[in-house]
Amino acid sequence: MDQTIYDVFKGLLNNKDMHDVVLKVDGSTIYAHSLVLASSGEFWKQCFYEGKNKDFYSFDSKTQKWTFEISDLSKAHLLDLLEFCYTRVPKLRDDNVVRTFKFCEKFPMEVMKNHCGEFLAKNITENNVMEILQEFKVKSLEEQAFKFLAEDVAPWKKKDLFVGCQDPELITKIIKIEQIGAPELLVFRRLVEYGKDLCKKEGMEENPENLKSVLGDYLPLIRLDLMTRKEFSEISKTMLYTIEQLCDASFKTLSNFDCKKHPISRGPPIIQKERMKILHMSANGQDWCENTKKSIMSTGISQITMINAETQTPTLEEMLKHHVVWVNSCRSFHNPQEVGDRLASFVEAGGSVVICAAHTLRNDNAKWVMQGRLTTGGFLPMSKGALKQGKRSKLGAIIQKEHLIVENVKKFEGGRFSSRILGQPTEGAELIAKWSDGTPLILEKKKGERYGAVVVLNIRPPNSDLDRKYWNKKTDGALMIANAVEYAAGESKLKFD
Numbered sequence: 001m002d003q004t005i006y007d008v009f010k011g012l013l014n015n016k017d018m019h020d021v022v023l024k025v026d027g028s029t030i031y032a033h034s035l036v037l038a039s040s041g042e043f044w045k046q047c048f049y050e051g052k053n054k055d056f057y058s059f060d061s062k063t064q065k066w067t068f069e070i071s072d073l074s075k076a077h078l079l080d081l082l083e084f085c086y087t088r089v090p091k092l093r094d095d096n097v098v099r100t101f102k103f104c105e106k107f108p109m110e111v112m113k114n115h116c117g118e119f120l121a122k123n124i125t126e127n128n129v130m131e132i133l134q135e136f137k138v139k140s141l142e143e144q145a146f147k148f149l150a151e152d153v154a155p156w157k158k159k160d161l162f163v164g165c166q167d168p169e170l171i172t173k174i175i176k177i178e179q180i181g182a183p184e185l186l187v188f189r190r191l192v193e194y195g196k197d198l199c200k201k202e203g204m205e206e207n208p209e210n211l212k213s214v215l216g217d218y219l220p221l222i223r224l225d226l227m228t229r230k231e232f233s234e235i236s237k238t239m240l241y242t243i244e245q246l247c248d249a250s251f252k253t254l255s256n257f258d259c260k261k262h263p264i265s266r267g268p269p270i271i272q273k274e275r276m277k278i279l280h281m282s283a284n285g286q287d288w289c290e291n292t293k294k295s296i297m298s299t300g301i302s303q304i305t306m307i308n309a310e311t312q313t314p315t316l317e318e319m320l321k322h323h324v325v326w327v328n329s330c331r332s333f334h335n336p337q338e339v340g341d342r343l344a345s346f347v348e349a350g351g352s353v354v355i356c357a358a359h360t361l362r363n364d365n366a367k368w369v370m371q372g373r374l375t376t377g378g379f380l381p382m383s384k385g386a387l388k389q390g391k392r393s394k395l396g397a398i399i400q401k402e403h404l405i406v407e408n409v410k411k412f413e414g415g416r417f418s419s420r421i422l423g424q425p426t427e428g429a430e431l432i433a434k435w436s437d438g439t440p441l442i443l444e445k446k447k448g449e450r451y452g453a454v455v456v457l458n459i460r461p462p463n464s465d466l467d468r469k470y471w472n473k474k475t476d477g478a479l480m481i482a483n484a485v486e487y488a489a490g491e492s493k494l495k496f497d
Contacts, residue, residue, distance in 0.1 A: 041109030156182035162194035283329035299482035328356035332367035340372020350493025352452035381429035381445035453491035
């Protein structure tokens with residue numbers, strides 16, 4: 001195949017042949033060419049052809065070479081930037097884009113800077129949104145970051161979202177966002193963590209009076225009237241509001257939201273319960289499917305599409321019409337390999353998966369056991385294991401008491417079978433609750449920032465209406481399953497009108 005001019009130029013990168021630029025970085029030397037660098041940005045052009053920016057380099061008139069000391073980038077990141085100069089192909093990743101952007105802003109390289117901005121706008125996450133708002137004064141990027149805070153609950157779940165922020169006006173601007181998809185309680189909690197950080201930096205004791213002192217301008221911005229009774233109770237215990245403020249908010253709360261059960265946000269929830277689109281992929285008998293569907297619909301979830309996974313595996317295109325795929329098996333999958341492969345692609349596309357693990361995640365090759373990439377590609381929050389049943393068990397320790405999946409789940413009894421897989425949490429997984437014998441009961445994992453969530457409920461899904469050996473319908477099994485599906489839908493990146 002014929003080489004392009006950029007292929008030729010790439011071969012010159014860090015090549016001593018005909019070099020006239022020496023870049024010193026991390027104790028190493030990189031060789032470059034003034035012609036290439038000058039064509040990549042105004043800073044380099046000024047150095048080589050206009051004799052400007054002399055504080056940044058030295059010039060040897062005898063060898064006719066420029067030497068630069070680079071401290072703003074690591075050697076690896078500088079080589080990535082130089083590869084763009086030589087090939088015009090940006091080599092951007094989460095680990096280099098921020099420093100590259102700052103370098104291109106300090107040493108003007110507009111084209112690469114624009115590439116960085118476009119990359120960041122498409123890859124805003126809870127881990128970089130505050131840094132983007134503080135460090136990058138680019139209007140289009142700022143708009144995308146505020147849109148992310150307004151529409152995605154993920155950043156508000158990050159405990160240290162505001163911690164370390166050096167811009168008080170930015171905090172105010174964020175809290176004043178008209179519509180936030182997260183519960184108001186989460187906004188309040190993030191503010192309190194910010195206040196604790198401010199107290200620590202000022203050498204102040206962390207108590208209500210000092211927190212009120214450092215958070216005085218922010219506290220009135222919290223919409224107390226958008227909280228449920230339970231949330232309002234938590235707020236009142238912090239002693240950060242006066243009796244008058246609490247009474248006023250309490251009146252509004254009880255007047256407007258007395259019947260509300262789930263967290264309330266300033267705008268409509270990202271996905272309202274009645275609008276969630278769920279694909280129930282079940283390799284079980286008709287009576288089992290009807291029992292599980294009836295159970296979850298009793299909680300208010302309505303849009304459930306049933307697929308008989310014994311006779312077919314839904315295509316990825318079919319899956320992508322839903323926020324969540326809820327999957328379980330006790331009979332044979334039509335194709336266990338296809339199930340795992342397509343679910344992995346669904347998660348990579350932003351969809352979420354809820355798995356009822358008993359049988360589905362056994363550690364054998366039976367046809368009711370899921371195979372494929374979802375089980376081998378690092379997506380699962382729990383490893384496969386042997387099936388344990390025949391000894392009664394119930395809800396044990398709740399590890400994450402504030403997690404939506406266990407909200408209002410007070411009691412769960414597994415019945416005579418109490419079927420569960422003896423698996424263990426995988427790397428990067430979050431254990432939410434255990435069975436009373438210590439076996440994992442509820443787990444979740446997100447493999448990547450742009451992926452959907454994978455939730456494992458280590459149970460069989462039907463209740464005692466079908467057979468008394470299954471979980472006791474008088475306990476909170478239906479709520480636990482519904483919460484898991486609702487949570488997974490909220491973590492889904494797929495949006496529908």
